[in-house]
Amino acid sequence: MPRNPKRPCCYGGCPNLTGSKSGYCEKHEKPMQRYYERFARGYRQHERYGSVWRKIRDRHLAREPRCEMCKEHGRFVAATLVHHIKPLGDGGRYDESNLMSLCISCHEKIHRRSRER
Structure with a gap:
C-alpha cells in the first residue's frame, strides 16, 4: 500500500x-x-494521574465496560476511557458518582463541547 x-x-x-x-x-x-x-494542558498529567488513578480507572471499567453515552442511544460500544463528569481542576473527585465510562469518540465530543464554550 x-x-x-x-x-x-x-x-x-x-x-x-x-x-x-x-x-x-x-x-x-x-x-x-x-x-x-x-x-x-495546564497541568502535569503524570502528577495528577498516577498509579492510584489507574487502579480506580481499571475498577470502574470492569464495573461498567460499555460506553454510557452510546448505551443511552441503544448502541453497544466498549468503553476505553473513564471521564470525570466534574473536572478535577474544578473541584471534582475520584468518586464513582463523578466517573463515567466512555468510548474515544464520545469522550472527544464532550471535550469539543467544553472547548467551544
Whole structure:
C-alpha cells in the first residue's frame, strides 16, 4: 500500500519533511509534546494521574465496560476511557458518582463541547 507523501515540519522555519501524524519532524516532536503537556494542558498529567488513578480507572471499567453515552442511544460500544463528569481542576473527585465510562469518540465530543464554550 503506498504511503502518503511527506509534508514540511509544522515547527516554524524547519526545512525537514515528516510523515508523522503529529506534523513535526523527529527533532521537534518531543519538545513540542513537552510544550503541550506543560502549557496547553495546564497541568502535569503524570502528577495528577498516577498509579492510584489507574487502579480506580481499571475498577470502574470492569464495573461498567460499555460506553454510557452510546448505551443511552441503544448502541453497544466498549468503553476505553473513564471521564470525570466534574473536572478535577474544578473541584471534582475520584468518586464513582463523578466517573463515567466512555468510548474515544464520545469522550472527544464532550471535550469539543467544553472547548467551544
